[in-house]
Amino acid sequence: MTTPAAVIVDAAAYAQAVEDAVKASAAYYSGGTSVLDDDSYDRLVRGIAAWEAAHPDEVLPDSPTGKVAGGAVEGDVPHTVAMLSLDNVFSPEEFTAWTASVARRIGRDVARFSVEPKLDGLAIAARYTRGRLSQLITRGDGTAGEDVSHAIGTIEGLPGELAEPVTVEVRGEVLMTTAQFEHANEIRTAHGGQPFANPRNAAAGTLRAKERAYTVPMTFFGYGLLPLPDTESTLATRLAEFAHSDLMGQAVALGVNTTASTAVPGITADTAEEVLTRVKEIAALRAELPFGIDGIVVKADLAADQEAAGSGSRAPRWAIAYKLPAVEKITRLLEVEWNVGRTGIIAPRAVLEPVEIDGSTITYATLHNPADITRRDLRLGDHVMVHRAGDVIPRIEAPVAHLRTGEEQPIAFPEVCPRCGADIDSSEQRWRCVNGRNCHLVASLSYAAGRDQLDIEGLGHTRVVQLVEAGLVTDLADLFALTREQLLDLERMGETSTDNLLAALAKTKEQPLSRVLCALGIRGTGRSMSRRIARYFATMDNLRAADAETIQQVEGIGTEKAPSIVAELAELAPLIDKLVAAGVNMTEPGATPPTAADSEADTDAAADAQGAEAEGGPLAGMTVVVTGAMTGPLETLSRNQMNELVERAGGRSSSSVSKKTTLVVAGEGAGSKRAKAESLGVRIADPDEFAAMVADYLN
Numbered sequence: 001m002t003t004p005a006a007v008i009v010d011a012a013a014y015a016q017a018v019e020d021a022v023k024a025s026a027a028y029y030s031g032g033t034s035v036l037d038d039d040s041y042d043r044l045v046r047g048i049a050a051w052e053a054a055h056p057d058e059v060l061p062d063s064p065t066g067k068v069a070g071g072a073v074e075g076d077v078p079h080t081v082a083m084l085s086l087d088n089v090f091s092p093e094e095f096t097a098w099t100a101s102v103a104r105r106i107g108r109d110v111a112r113f114s115v116e117p118k119l120d121g122l123a124i125a126a127r128y129t130r131g132r133l134s135q136l137i138t139r140g141d142g143t144a145g146e147d148v149s150h151a152i153g154t155i156e157g158l159p160g161e162l163a164e165p166v167t168v169e170v171r172g173e174v175l176m177t178t179a180q181f182e183h184a185n186e187i188r189t190a191h192g193g194q195p196f197a198n199p200r201n202a203a204a205g206t207l208r209a210k211e212r213a214y215t216v217p218m219t220f221f222g223y224g225l226l227p228l229p230d231t232e233s234t235l236a237t238r239l240a241e242f243a244h245s246d247l248m249g250q251a252v253a254l255g256v257n258t259t260a261s262t263a264v265p266g267i268t269a270d271t272a273e274e275v276l277t278r279v280k281e282i283a284a285l286r287a288e289l290p291f292g293i294d295g296i297v298v299k300a301d302l303a304a305d306q307e308a309a310g311s312g313s314r315a316p317r318w319a320i321a322y323k324l325p326a327v328e329k330i331t332r333l334l335e336v337e338w339n340v341g342r343t344g345i346i347a348p349r350a351v352l353e354p355v356e357i358d359g360s361t362i363t364y365a366t367l368h369n370p371a372d373i374t375r376r377d378l379r380l381g382d383h384v385m386v387h388r389a390g391d392v393i394p395r396i397e398a399p400v401a402h403l404r405t406g407e408e409q410p411i412a413f414p415e416v417c418p419r420c421g422a423d424i425d426s427s428e429q430r431w432r433c434v435n436g437r438n439c440h441l442v443a444s445l446s447y448a449a450g451r452d453q454l455d456i457e458g459l460g461h462t463r464v465v466q467l468v469e470a471g472l473v474t475d476l477a478d479l480f481a482l483t484r485e486q487l488l489d490l491e492r493m494g495e496t497s498t499d500n501l502l503a504a505l506a507k508t509k510e511q512p513l514s515r516v517l518c519a520l521g522i523r524g525t526g527r528s529m530s531r532r533i534a535r536y537f538a539t540m541d542n543l544r545a546a547d548a549e550t551i552q553q554v555e556g557i558g559t560e561k562a563p564s565i566v567a568e569l570a571e572l573a574p575l576i577d578k579l580v581a582a583g584v585n586m587t588e589p590g591a592t593p594p595t596a597a598d599s600e601a602d603t604d605a606a607a608d609a610q611g612a613e614a615e616g617g618p619l620a621g622m623t624v625v626v627t628g629a630m631t632g633p634l635e636t637l638s639r640n641q642m643n644e645l646v647e648r649a650g651g652r653s654s655s656s657v658s659k660k661t662t663l664v665v666a667g668e669g670a671g672s673k674r675a676k677a678e679s680l681g682v683r684i685a686d687p688d689e690f691a692a693m694v695a696d697y698l699n
Contacts, residue, residue: 006047039326086321106308116266120292121175131165157257158220171224184216195398284675287389295323331355340419342443344433365394379408448519452640477578538593540586617650622662628670633691
């Protein structure tokens with residue numbers, strides 16, 4: 001979708017737009033403190049360009065449309081070769097028009113394209129002298145940049161010494177990964193500073209900081225390699241003749257980090273259609289990447305094509321940035337709501353001034369917990385950077401501190417449970433009502449009765465409310481003590497519906513341990529984790545007897561989660577005892593209890609043992625990911641039932657695609673996971689093909 005241009009109605013509005021854009025660009029490139037988010041800046045510049053196209057005699061000399069980096073602040077270290085910006089396109093139609101313009105310029109179609117993700121960081125040039133990193137320079141205004149060599153040694157992926165003693169310049173992007181950004185804000189706020197608004201701002205500010213009392217890591221991805229004036233003549237000649245894709249291969253050989261090691265490596269494409277296919281693939285993977293991207297860079301790959309196309313004063317004519325819809329916008333934090341979940345967790349939720357991100361209107365965002373609010377120093381009325389990518393729940397990155405007016409107000413934390421008025425247990429980061437699951441009993445029971453938990457047919461939300469309000473049910477176990485007479489006394493409960501519910505409850509007692517665990521809603525576990533725990537321990541007695549160290553043998557349970565699970569099981573002991581007394585099954589069919597040798601095995605070995613419960617099944621030894629909507633024989637199965645089917649057939653179910661994935665079952669509407677499987681060369685099966693593979697295990 002093309003980013004619409006800002007509407008500029010007259011010369012005065014045009015002059016103001018140029019001034020706003022230049023100020024925003026200078027702030028963005030010098031310290032990451034622009035008053036405009038990326039999408040707003042793009043709209044403004046497109047509006048400026050549209051005005052200038054209609055009024056070519058009124059173009060102002062300060063206009064960002066003709067300057068590298070939109071008119072960023074000039075540096076004091078000259079670039080040996082201009083470090084240009086890229087022009088943008090926002091749609092397949094605009095991209096196709098660009099390829100046609102390049103073809104006209106060079107007199108033929110481009111022989112081959114290179115396609116790489118456009119990393120959302122800060123461009124730098126890293127100069128190596130006889131293989132040793134000697135100088136780091138920012139882009140600046142394209143002709144000269146700022147010396148930031150003080151940052152040498154703090155940037156991962158940019159080695160202090162190359163694999164060969166060559167004199168070259170490596171160009172690329174410095175950024176912070178999601179993990180590095182979170183770490184940077186923790187360190188920064190611990191030292192009394194304001195949190196960074198987003199990873200790019202963090203990288204820009206950190207790269208230039210010279211006298212901080214702390215350092216935080218950043219990451220470099222190379223996208224260019226060129227000779228310096230004193231580069232050996234043979235190497236200089238070779239580099240000048242290399243295709244871009246070959247240059248990237250040379251950079252990797254020298255030890256420089258590139259996108260080749262990521263889920264979105266640079267590739268070459270022979271046609272515009274192949275490029276657009278790759279654009280879709282990278283866009284589908286965007287939400288899962290551990291670093292930010294804001295588009296895809298497409299270049300004529302061959303040096304001859306680049307030379308024939310040439311460059312303008314601002315951007316090369318042989319390269320373009322295909323911009324993706326913005327995933328970050330600045331809006332205002334209006335208030336904070338405090339909601340109580342089914343386990344008694346008190347969760348804050350941000351209420352936002354509505355803002356459109358990637359085609360969706362966002363009015364709420366997650367705030368995690370009170371400690372997160374304090375750490376980010378959020379205040380009511382703050383301008384905040386909101387992030388949303390794909391189906392990810394919108395989150396607030398941080399306040400945009402330089403936009404504060406002084407009228408912002410502190411966020412009030414609840415003193416008692418906002419649902420029942422009981423005391424709050426604030427001993428952990430996630431606050432909890434002291435009444436726990438009983439605070440929101442209806443939600444807890446509705447969850448337990450759900451399709452992917454105990455699957456109690458006829459026990460919907462309305463019926464649960466009725467049972468709780470009548471005083472017949474005070475916990476999950478009470479459901480199994482209900483009598484026919486009690487149910488018949490309720491409104492809208494006739495003999496047929498009563499008998500059906502009692503039959504469903506009787507059937508529920510036979511559900512496997514994995515579903516019982518899931519129904520209990522142990523914090524830190526879900527459907528997949530409940531299945532792994534049940535397969536590993538086989539019985540509830542084995543699980544309850546396990547200490548934290550033993551529970552860590554289950555794949556995916558670490559040193560923080562294990563003690564929490566032990567504590568939760570102890571808290572649930574009375575309820576579990578009642579369920580046992582009611583005749584609810586507490587074993588996992590087909591699972592084998594762990595032996596002493598299993599307890600001593602490492603986590604990977606334990607995971608292998610768990611994955612072999614259906615020894616000899618068609619999926620034995622396979623890790624399977626299910627994505628998209630199932631059809632055919634699998635159409636009625638929920639995602640949880642599909643994962644159970646995978647495990648009955650001897651496989652191991654997983655929710656994410658990686659190099660360890662053996663098979664991806666891709667149904668209708670499969671998106672990023674299918675794209676990632678294709679990029680990794682993982683086998684893909686459609687629902688009908690998979691159903692045939694596991695036909696003997698379908699119920």
